[in-house]
Amino acid sequence: MLRFVLRRLALLVPVLVGLSILLFAWLRALPGDPARSMLGQRATPEGIARINEEYGFDEPILTQYFTYMKALLSGDFGQSIKTGEPVTEAFIDKFPATLELGLTALFLAVVVGVPLGYLAARHQGRWLDSFVVSGSLLGVVTPVFFLAILLKLVFADWLDLFPSSQRQDVRIDATHITNFYILDGILTREWDAAWDALLHLALPAIALATIPLAIIVRITRASVSEVLNEDYVRTAEAKGLSTRTVSRRHVLRNALLPVVTTIGLQAGLLFSGAVLTETVFAFDGIGRYLFQAISGRDYPVLQGFILFIALIYALINLLVDVTYGVIDPRVRVS
Amino acid sequence: MRTTVSRAKVLGTVALASAALVLSGCAESERSSDSDGGDEGASGGTFVFAGSAEPVTLDPTFASDGESFRVARQMYEGLVGTEPGTADPAPLLAKSWEVSEDGLTYDFTLETGVKFHDGTDFNAEAVCWNFDRWYNLPESAQTDDLTYYYGKIMRGFATGDRADNALYGGCTADGEDQVQIKLNAPFAGFVSALSLPAFSMQSPAAHEEYQDDSASDPRTTEYSTAHPTGTGPFQFESWERGDRITLTRFDDYWGEAAQIDEAVVVAIPDARARATALQNGEIDGYDLVGPADLKPLEEAGFQIVNREPFNVLYLAFNQAQKPLDDIKVRQAIAHAINKDEVVSASLPEGSQTAIEFMPPVVNGYTEDVTSYEYDPEKAKQLLEEAGAAGASIDFNYPTDVSRPYMPSPEDTFNVLRSQLQAVGLKVKPVANKWDPDYLDKILGTKDHGIHLLGWTGDYNDSDNFVGVFFGGPTSEWGFENQELFDALKDARGLPTIEEQKPAYEQINKDVMDFLPGVPLAHPVPSLAFAPEIQGYQQSPVQDEVWNVISIEE
Numbered sequence: 001m002l003r004f005v006l007r008r009l010a011l012l013v014p015v016l017v018g019l020s021i022l023l024f025a026w027l028r029a030l031p032g033d034p035a036r037s038m039l040g041q042r043a044t045p046e047g048i049a050r051i052n053e054e055y056g057f058d059e060p061i062l063t064q065y066f067t068y069m070k071a072l073l074s075g076d077f078g079q080s081i082k083t084g085e086p087v088t089e090a091f092i093d094k095f096p097a098t099l100e101l102g103l104t105a106l107f108l109a110v111v112v113g114v115p116l117g118y119l120a121a122r123h124q125g126r127w128l129d130s131f132v133v134s135g136s137l138l139g140v141v142t143p144v145f146f147l148a149i150l151l152k153l154v155f156a157d158w159l160d161l162f163p164s165s166q167r168q169d170v171r172i173d174a175t176h177i178t179n180f181y182i183l184d185g186i187l188t189r190e191w192d193a194a195w196d197a198l199l200h201l202a203l204p205a206i207a208l209a210t211i212p213l214a215i216i217v218r219i220t221r222a223s224v225s226e227v228l229n230e231d232y233v234r235t236a237e238a239k240g241l242s243t244r245t246v247s248r249r250h251v252l253r254n255a256l257l258p259v260v261t262t263i264g265l266q267a268g269l270l271f272s273g274a275v276l277t278e279t280v281f282a283f284d285g286i287g288r289y290l291f292q293a294i295s296g297r298d299y300p301v302l303q304g305f306i307l308f309i310a311l312i313y314a315l316i317n318l319l320v321d322v323t324y325g326v327i328d329p330r331v332r333v334s
Numbered sequence: 335m336r337t338t339v340s341r342a343k344v345l346g347t348v349a350l351a352s353a354a355l356v357l358s359g360c361a362e363s364e365r366s367s368d369s370d371g372g373d374e375g376a377s378g379g380t381f382v383f384a385g386s387a388e389p390v391t392l393d394p395t396f397a398s399d400g401e402s403f404r405v406a407r408q409m410y411e412g413l414v415g416t417e418p419g420t421a422d423p424a425p426l427l428a429k430s431w432e433v434s435e436d437g438l439t440y441d442f443t444l445e446t447g448v449k450f451h452d453g454t455d456f457n458a459e460a461v462c463w464n465f466d467r468w469y470n471l472p473e474s475a476q477t478d479d480l481t482y483y484y485g486k487i488m489r490g491f492a493t494g495d496r497a498d499n500a501l502y503g504g505c506t507a508d509g510e511d512q513v514q515i516k517l518n519a520p521f522a523g524f525v526s527a528l529s530l531p532a533f534s535m536q537s538p539a540a541h542e543e544y545q546d547d548s549a550s551d552p553r554t555t556e557y558s559t560a561h562p563t564g565t566g567p568f569q570f571e572s573w574e575r576g577d578r579i580t581l582t583r584f585d586d587y588w589g590e591a592a593q594i595d596e597a598v599v600v601a602i603p604d605a606r607a608r609a610t611a612l613q614n615g616e617i618d619g620y621d622l623v624g625p626a627d628l629k630p631l632e633e634a635g636f637q638i639v640n641r642e643p644f645n646v647l648y649l650a651f652n653q654a655q656k657p658l659d660d661i662k663v664r665q666a667i668a669h670a671i672n673k674d675e676v677v678s679a680s681l682p683e684g685s686q687t688a689i690e691f692m693p694p695v696v697n698g699y700t701e702d703v704t705s706y707e708y709d710p711e712k713a714k715q716l717l718e719e720a721g722a723a724g725a726s727i728d729f730n731y732p733t734d735v736s737r738p739y740m741p742s743p744e745d746t747f748n749v750l751r752s753q754l755q756a757v758g759l760k761v762k763p764v765a766n767k768w769d770p771d772y773l774d775k776i777l778g779t780k781d782h783g784i785h786l787l788g789w790t791g792d793y794n795d796s797d798n799f800v801g802v803f804f805g806g807p808t809s810e811w812g813f814e815n816q817e818l819f820d821a822l823k824d825a826r827g828l829p830t831i832e833e834q835k836p837a838y839e840q841i842n843k844d845v846m847d848f849l850p851g852v853p854l855a856h857p858v859p860s861l862a863f864a865p866e867i868q869g870y871q872q873s874p875v876q877d878e879v880w881n882v883i884s885i886e887e
Contacts, residue, residue, distance in 0.1 A: 084554025
């Protein structure tokens with residue numbers, strides 16, 4: 001197992017190097033230049049030349065790449081062009097927000113999605129099933145930004161039930177320790193702060209959860225209905241085991257494998273959804289920061305953040321593969 | 335079997351609970367005990383304001399954007415302020431001043447008993463320190479993106495290629511409250527320019543400790559992001575990058591102390607989202623209200639505050655692109671435009687149509703310019719004469735932006751497009767995202783045709799309008815007109831406002847004959863506030879300080 005993990009970690013290196021090359025080329029190919037974005041309406045040719053020289057943007061792209069990689073190897077991801085903040089620091093600063101949002105969304109998706117999918121499979125062909133199937137189809141095809149805007153319009157704008165932006169009301173004098181605002185509120189027993197953070201989290205989390213939720217429902221349903229037709233399930237039922245035991249020990253456990261894969265993949269995809277969701281709800285996480293960096297052509301931030309995200313994505317996948325072994329001992333061997 | 339499971343569960347729960355206990359044991363609430371209101375005297379409370387972008391820096395010397403200035407105005411003060419509600423200069427840190435007859439010597443008498451936020455004294459010596467600092471800024475900081483205003487107004491620094499033009503001739507402190515500033519050449523706009531936040535008085539001691547003017551980007555140094563120190567009614571508390579800036583009342587303020595305890599500035603780029611945030615009570619006020627939000631907000635009981643327009647929105651011609659180099663084509667387009675319709679269809683109520691490139695309150699404005707009244711027939715005829723009937727032109731406009739002079743560019747574009755098509759022109763729309771694509775294309779390349787842009791004045795000075803637009807060759811306008819460039823240079827150098835007046839009037843006339851673009855309107859910029867916010871004093875040049883506002887229960 002350890003060897004497996006180590007080998008997978010070693011494989012990450014070429015992947016990240018390849019990605020860094022692609023990213024570098026892609027960012028430089030974007031129209032617009034960061035100097036102009038920094039200097040705005042008052043930019044002068046001299047100012048632009050100065051910025052380009054300072055950040056090395058006037059060097060040949062290969063030289064730029066090697067300079068960047070050299071710094072990267074010593075752990076230096078550079079500084080944001082716009083704020084001067086070190087990229088690593090900015091990431092650490094904003095990451096808890098995105099993690100809080102992503103975990104909540106994933107939790108919603110799993111906790112609602114798996115049982116729904118299971119129930120649909122169990123009641124195949126009946127109204128519950130058709131309802132879940134068509135509902136999930138709608139969920140899969142709705143773009144997350146559209147849903148986010150819709151939720152905001154209905155629940156924040158019209159009904160005024162939830163806040164429309166930010167992670168917490170700025171008037172709340174909340175203590176922040178971990179930067180997970182709900183957790184902070186609980187730890188410091190500032191219950192109003194925790195509750196307010198939860199309210200702020202609700203709409204973005206629901207928006208972000210919808211697509212994974214829908215996909216998890218569909219995969220669970222398909223996987224469970226397949227297992228239900230297996231011989232061993234019939235055998236188990238035939239030897240008189242209770243429905244509960246059959247479903248828990250025989251059906252769910254066997255049906256879960258593809259579901260776990262899906263959850264892992266969706267967990268990684270949450271990041272891309274977070275860029276849009278956080279932007280719509282002005283939720284101060286890495287997604288919003290990344291969006292601002294795109295608009296400002298903030299190369300160091302874009303490169304650094306996307307590499308971090310890729311790394312996390314790869315690690316989640318690794319985690320999924322390891323989880324297989326726990327669910328299905330047969331996988332462990334390979 | 336069942337017992338094993340539940341034991342594991344119990345164990346797990348116990349472990350979780352104890353972990354939470356341990357964690358919460360070391361996590362202390364840092365709330366101040368008096369935060370639940372009950373303050374004596376002042377109205378207290380937190381005022382949350384939304385701008386459209388995050389400030390660039392907190393050292394106003396290096397700022398030229400409205401959002402940086404907005405925050406700077408709460409924390410800093412200059413020698414000169416503005417009369418409330420106007421663009422005219424008024425005493426601030428300087429109680430009074432006298433100008434010598436030759437216009438070269440300025441004697442300022444300062445307010446006394448003024449303290450910087452770090453507890454040090456504001457005095458004559460501090461004033462001279464600030465002027466000397468600006469003048470002696472290193473060459474790396476002399477570029478327009480860093481010291482746009484100082485460079486533009488004072489024309490040069492101690493070193494660098496503009497050193498010979500530098501206006502600043504030295505500062506002498508006499509006692510605690512007398513300062514004499516010498517200029518190398520007369521400059522009529524000097525006092526007025528000192529009202530800009532770029533000329534804010536900053537604490538020498540704080541600079542000594544935290545600022546580094548020769549840093550590769552002095553806008554992101556420790557001072558510029560975490561230790562701004564001025565004399566204003568609010569002092570810096572914190573800046574969470576990408577999210578918010580928090581200011582608190584400065585209790586030792588020399589003037590009228592702030593009534594609110596705390597001011598928080600957040601950035602919400604989208605105008606609609608700012609309106610929603612206000613309606614939801616997440617913010618107490620915001621700037622740049624979208625024209626479409628004005629009515630609904632007012633009907634819902636929110637306050638709309640209008641600034642007197644101190645701006646111009648124009649349709650510019652890029653003469654580097656054919657057929658725009660032909661004066662007849664430019665005149666044809668000018669006659670094709672119905673400015674009244676542009677205003678009523680795409681700008682806030684109360685916006686005035688424009689006849690030249692500056693608003694009426696600016697020195698040098700004149701009614702006596704060539705006006706191009708709406709006349710589609712004449713436009714068609716002119717196009718015919720120019721051999722450009724049915725010509726195809728690129729029309730560039732920005733998306734995803736609202737500027738004070740251009741609240742909804744897409745709407746403005748649509749009105750203009752239909753007017754131009756009505757005279758037979760083929761309009762090719764080219765839409766770009768405002769930042770950086772649009773600005774890049776318009777200001778940095780020749781690759782654009784007619785386009786929408788505008789300007790908000792920074793202080794009451796004619797050069798700040800026409801000089802900015804037509805002071806030299808640019809890729810935005812794409813023309814060479816040495817006569818005009820020279821006339822602007824000469825007008826700028828005249829010693830008094832009285833002498834400048836006829837010069838700028840002539841320039842305005844010449845510009846409108848040359849017709850580099852069509853001035854469309856002076857749109858009214860609006861702010862919106864929650865009903866309980868009282869006393870907001872708006873200003874045409876956005877010199878709005880929040881010590882005067884209060885929050886009613």
